[in-house]
Amino acid sequence: MANIQVHLHAKDISTLNGDTLVVFTKPNAVKDKPAKITHAETSKALDSALEDKILTGVNGEVLSFREARFLGFRNVISIGLGADNKMTHETIRQAAAALYKEAKAIKTKEFFVHLDGIATSQNDLVEYTKAFVEGLHLCSYSFNELKTVDQKKTEVMQAHLVTKLGKNKAMQAAFNEGTILAACTNFAKRLGDLPGNLMTPTILAEETIAAAKGTSLKVTAWDKKRIEKENMGGLLGVARGSAEEPRFIVMEYKGAAATKKPIAFVGKGLTFDTGGISIKPSAKMEEMKYDMCGGAAVIGTMLAISQLKLKVNVVAYVPATENMPGSRATKPGDVHTARNGKTFEINNTDAEGRLILSDALVYASEQKPQFIIDTATLTGAIVVALGNIHTGYFTRNAAFKNKIEKAAVESGELVWNMPLVDAHVKDMKGTFADLSNVSSAGGAGSATAAGFLEQFVDADIPWAHFDIAGTAWACGNRLNYCTSKGATGVMVRTFVEIAKQYV
Ligand code: BES
Ligand code: ZN
Ligand code: ZN
Numbered sequence: 400m401a402n403i404q405v406h407l408h409a410k411d412i413s414t415l416n417g418d419t420l421v422v423f424t425k426p427n428a429v430k431d432k433p434a435k436i437t438h439a440e441t442s443k444a445l446d447s448a449l450e451d452k453i454l455t456g457v458n459g460e461v462l463s464f465r466e467a468r469f470l471g472f473r474n475v476i477s478i479g480l481g482a483d484n485k486m487t488h489e490t491i492r493q494a495a496a497a498l499y500k501e502a503k504a505i506k507t508k509e510f511f512v513h514l515d516g517i518a519t520s521q522n523d524l525v526e527y528t529k530a531f532v533e534g535l536h537l538c539s540y541s542f543n544e545l546k547t548v549d550q551k552k553t554e555v556m557q558a559h560l561v562t563k564l565g566k567n568k569a570m571q572a573a574f575n576e577g578t579i580l581a582a583c584t585n586f587a588k589r590l591g592d593l594p595g596n597l598m599t600p601t602i603l604a605e606e607t608i609a610a611a612k613g614t615s616l617k618v619t620a621w622d623k624k625r626i627e628k629e630n631m632g633g634l635l636g637v638a639r640g641s642a643e644e645p646r647f648i649v650m651e652y653k654g655a656a657a658t659k660k661p662i663a664f665v666g667k668g669l670t671f672d673t674g675g676i677s678i679k680p681s682a683k684m685e686e687m688k689y690d691m692c693g694g695a696a697v698i699g700t701m702l703a704i705s706q707l708k709l710k711v712n713v714v715a716y717v718p719a720t721e722n723m724p725g726s727r728a729t730k731p732g733d734v735h736t737a738r739n740g741k742t743f744e745i746n747n748t749d750a751e752g753r754l755i756l757s758d759a760l761v762y763a764s765e766q767k768p769q770f771i772i773d774t775a776t777l778t779g780a781i782v783v784a785l786g787n788i789h790t791g792y793f794t795r796n797a798a799f800k801n802k803i804e805k806a807a808v809e810s811g812e813l814v815w816n817m818p819l820v821d822a823h824v825k826d827m828k829g830t831f832a833d834l835s836n837v838s839s840a841g842g843a844g845s846a847t848a849a850g851f852l853e854q855f856v857d858a859d860i861p862w863a864h865f866d867i868a869g870t871a872w873a874c875g876n877r878l879n880y881c882t883s884k885g886a887t888g889v890m891v892r893t894f895v896e897i898a899k900q901y902v
Contacts, residue, residue: 403499403539403556405532407574409565412438412513416471417559419510421498424449424456424477436477437516442469445477454726457481458490476501476510483519483624488530489811491517495534500554509557515564524564529573530811531560533892536581538880542592542649556557569626579706580895584888586610587692587699591872591886595671595688600607600646600719603668603691605699607648607717614705615654621647630740631718631758636735637751638720642727645720648694650701652713655902661712662901663768664701664806664894665759667775668694668719675722677818690752692871692886693775694719697893700898707895710902714766715862716891718755722748729767734832741854742832750836752777753848757855766855769901770799771856774890780844781817782869789815790811790870793849794863803863806896812889813867823850 422445423437423676433449434456441449444467448454454462459481478501480486502510509751514531515752518524535558552846564570578783590598590606600693605618611618617657623644626634631647636646648668651661669690673679679687694717701715729735734744735754738761743754752775781791792814794800800816807814829835834854849864856862881887 401539401552401555402541403535403558405535405558405560405578407565407571408559408561409563410561410562412511413440413470415511415561417509417511418472419474419476419502419505419507420469420472421476421478421510421512423494424460424479426456426482438513439543440470440743442467442475445469445475455479458485458610459493459497461497463501463505465505472511474505474507476505480517488526491527491530492534492537492811492880493530495803499535499538499556500879508554509559511559511561514562516562521564523567524562525567527574528560528562528570529577532574532577534880535582536578537584540585540588540882542589542885576707579703580892583699583703583706584891586702587695587888587891589884590698591689591692591888596720598670598688598691599643600668600670600721601630601644603670603694603717603719604646607650610698610702611650611705614702615652616701616705617651619649621649625885629762630736630832631738632736633738633743633754633757634718634720636729636733636745637675637722637755640722641721642725643670643710643721645718648698648717648719650698650731652701652705654704654708654710655712659712660767660769661714662898663766663771664697664713664715665756665763665771665773666694666697666715666717667691667756667777668717669752669755669776670719670721672749672751673724674723675751676724676728677748678724679749686872689872689886690776691719692889693773693867695886696774696867696888696890696894699888700894703891703895704898707900711898713898714763714768716759716763717816718759720755722751737855741834742829743834744829744832744835745836747837750848753836753851756852760852764855764860768860770861770863772863772865772894772897774867776868776871777866778845778848778868781866784817784845785815785869787869787873788833789813790865790867791815791817791845792863792865793817793819793846794818794861796861796863799861799863802897802900806893806900809896810892812893814893817846817849819849819853820847822855823847827851827854
């Protein structure tokens with residue numbers, strides 16, 4: 400259930416009344432002068448707070464004035480935005496989250512946000528509104544559906560965004576886009592937060608099919624028989640140790656002429672990673688329910704693209720399985736054959752993500768797409784390299800890299816380009832098969848994993864691999880519009896921005 404409803408109004412704020420009014424404060428460009436409130440009028444309480452420099456307008460400042468009784472409102476919350484020349488839509492996302500927290504803290508059930516004045520141009524106002532609605536929806540996500548206590552019906556917060564552009568087409572489109580992007584990101588978070596027993600490959604496929612109902616997305620889920628027929632030896636090899644059947648989820652969206660090549664997304668849908676026979680240590684193993692977050696990101700991306708009705712053709716593939724040490728499980732040293740006929744020896748059954756992705760990348764390449772993007776919680780090494788701040792991505796295509804960087808600026812998600820060279824590929828050569836699933840050299844574990852994946856992508860197709868092992872869950876309080884514990888839905892918003900560049 401949503402915790403917040405956000406509405407867009409084309410009204411004059413002075414004609415409205417309600418519980419709480421939200422105003423924005425910025426520092427005065429003239430040094431030592433009181434800060435400025437973006438709202439045209441102020442109240443006595445606000446004026447004296449400005450005079451006394453209690454309200455300074457610095458970014459991150461949140462101040463409540465209870466019973467301020469200003470215009471038709473009982474309370475006022477002021478949100479500091481910082482100087483105009485330092486403001487980005489990321490500032491606005493953070494401001495939205497700060498506001499939501501404060502509104503909850505002062506127990507208000509509705510607030511009215513006067514958006515005019517936060518930006519200096521109409522274009523920015525539209526962009527900022529998108530970011531604002533996105534921030535509100537993202538930060539209000541919670542995962543409580545499995546708790547029987549503390550489930551007191553919390554009232555849904557009502558957020559009213561008031562702007563003179565409320566009836567403007569571009570504004571309404573931006574509002575709609577922000578809402579969809581956040582809702583689909585939150586959808587991906589929920590898939591990630593569901594525990595392994597309630598998020599099996601079969602359930603992942605069912606949830607995807609259910610979510611696509613009513614959209615123009617076509618979703619099919621191949622069962623084990625079909626996967627065998629399709630020669631997906633990597634996926635089958637990993638699934639051997641589990642009582643749960645694997646699934647290969649296929650999603651198609653047609654938003655452009657049939658003659659137009661699709662773009663392709665692939666996501667690791669490992670619903671629980673024990674490590675298999677090369678079993679993981681017990682500590683924090685519960686976190687391996689998040690090993691399907693790459694798949695969840697791709698599913699969320701497809702839902703968003705279809706709801707936004709982007710004029711682009713898209714295909715997406717999610718190989719889904721558990722990695723368990725059952726009696727028929729793949730053993731270290733076993734050799735399996737991927738869909739393209741390449742053989743790999745499995746020297747560590749915990750390096751399973753690359754195996755299930757290999758078949759999906761081969762299948763994606765066969766569709767001759769304009770590009771392939773894959774995303775996976777692939778390596779612990781990326782967490783060592785980048786922590787939980789940046790998602791590391793690999794591509795050898797400079798033009799594609801530019802597109803990715805541009806998209807990430809739009810989304811506000813932090814990404815970092817990592818090196819991938821022939822030496823990394825060489826380290827993945829097998830002794831008894833074409834490839835080994837672990838590197839023969841020490842270090843650069845994320846790059847050698849990327850080098851392995853590259854062996855399954857058609858060389859003519861621009862390809863990028865996003866390793867989200869550090870960013871897929873528990874981003875802490877760094878991004879205050881994310882929950883401090885749980886899945887983040889990372890990459891959905893960036894991937895949609897990339898898709899928008901292909902319309
Ligand atoms: N799912 C893990 C990667 C992972 C580790 C994600 C920690 C998030 C946090 C992946 O399947 C894995 O176990 N990779 C191994 C590969 C190694 C055996 C070559 C790793 O990174 O340790
Ligand atoms: Zn693993
Ligand atoms: Zn894994």
